[in-house]
Amino acid sequence: VDVFYTESHLLHNPQEELEYGKIIPFHETPDRISNAVDALVRSRSLSFNLTSPTDFGLEPIRAVHSDDYIEYLRHAHAEWTNYVGGDPTRGVTPDIWAIRHISGPRAKPPPSPDAQTSLPRSVREGYARARMGWYISDGQTVIMEKSWQAIYSAAQCALSGAEYLVKLNSASSPPKDDNPVTSLALCRPPGHHAFRDVGAGYCFINNIAVAAQHLIDRHGARVAILDVDFHHGNGTQSIFYDRSNPLFVSLHAQWDFPHYTGHEDETGTGEGEGFTINRPLAREDCHGKDGEEHYHATLNTLIHSHVVPYNPTFLLVSLGVDTFHLDPVGGLGLTTPGFRLIGASIRAGVKLVEAATKRRVPTLFVLEGGYGVDDMGENISEVMRGYVN
Template structure:
């Protein structure tokens, strides 16, 4: 299986995040990608390719033009306001406030285009996010060109980013961008299966009214875990998308027996949908030792995950999402991919 990765993704190097109401050391750090890459090389999994440059057009197929302009112009606006270092929003257009008049001031723009305070932005954030998206797009091109599977080593991750907001360490929705590119390249139907511990709220929001992209997510119950305000079982799509959004929220503490039952239910739904391509938003934070998660998957369970995904018999693009047990991240990732290849 080929891996796609750009060192440019490492340029986004946050020092802090706001978590649990406190300023803490960042957990979405460049070492995540470096450790996964090192393990792939150690395991001899195959080529590691540099991504192609796809430009802005595929991003604009998924993301709002104003939002992309904000990301592109953020650093100049930030520094023109006399700021330096990492940026965090602190005010949002919540219920009773207006989001339609887009602010001119950078603090207003940060609030308009974000949904949490835990995702720092810096000078290289957009460049790294674009490199991450190009990795996903290059992986999509490999699969469209006949590869059985490809792995997009994406960092920063993407599944919390919606059409016009960022959060959860995500700025561009890599899986969503790849799915839309595949549709534009001729795939009639695409399925996205998100197995991250946290619900892929951004991906759900992007495709919620569509029947050509099936979105499924197995994740911690949002009544207990981030992102709190999306990911419930009754969210099944609207309009043409009714029935094409499937959530499997699980109580914290779920082990493989519980978690894999939801996985199997999702795979059955995918089989009925009969997509041309499967995209796996590969969150590795269901791991039992992940510092910000409360599921109980073991390292061997990730091998089982890969094998079960292989049974779908579909061209498959793996897109890296979360996973913050840094020392084990490479092992869990490679276990998934080798489990798939052996399946």
């Protein structure tokens, strides 16, 4: 399995996050990826080839995110240090947030404090404070001095994984064998809580949305996104809510972060009606052996009732392994063999689409959450093993 990965993620190194009023050690740590890479390389059951991403530039990111938001991410740390008086070693840790639906249509994105140097210092300070709460919606999504480089590179990993599948698919078309066409993007920071112009839940750029949009724009793809992270992929949902391509399907824990979305009655709007599918699971229903079976049964139903009938030409999986029963942030009762089953269920669905359409369905796995640094490598590896076997 080809894996897209870069050490640039190390540049995103917050030490602490604000969690329900307490400052705690940052969960979304560099060793998540470092340990996962070690585990993949050591894996005896499957061979993983690590590849550095290609640089596709800013354009595919701008196809999903607004220019003012991208500019903010690039300058946030300098604004924090220069105007807010923030501790540069702690990084931008917002504790004010624009509640946009309350602020209403009169609320405006605050301008950059660097744009108008003739304004009084106090006004520019005000802009900088307002901006951190406008563009970031919680205190976990911390921006360090060099975070942008990691954020940008993570999106390039997802794009590279997608582009690699396009190449592989056209090289082997029509396919003679039954070999899976798949790749894995080890993105850090993750992406599925990132909106068009708001970051949240450790996410800044929505890596999977950028890859999906690129496949649609450049390759005329019909994309299905299956999100199996513990948390609802609210950013991805929001970006594509009024569209019929991509399809967005999410299976997640009920009433946990991001707290307000992911209910079954969120099904899309306008042209997108019916192309967003949510299945929230109660945590109590997912513990123990029966619980794990319940999880897999629900996942299978989603794949067979929604992903397969959509006949996607590409499948993108938001792969969070924070559903692992020992995960310190999530935890939905899944065991390591359960991750292998997730991969196998996805592959079974893909094979049905391939049989119906006589075309391969290249499948890109994009890493989202997973915080149990000792286990996540093995769990990721098991998903891939389940998929390719």
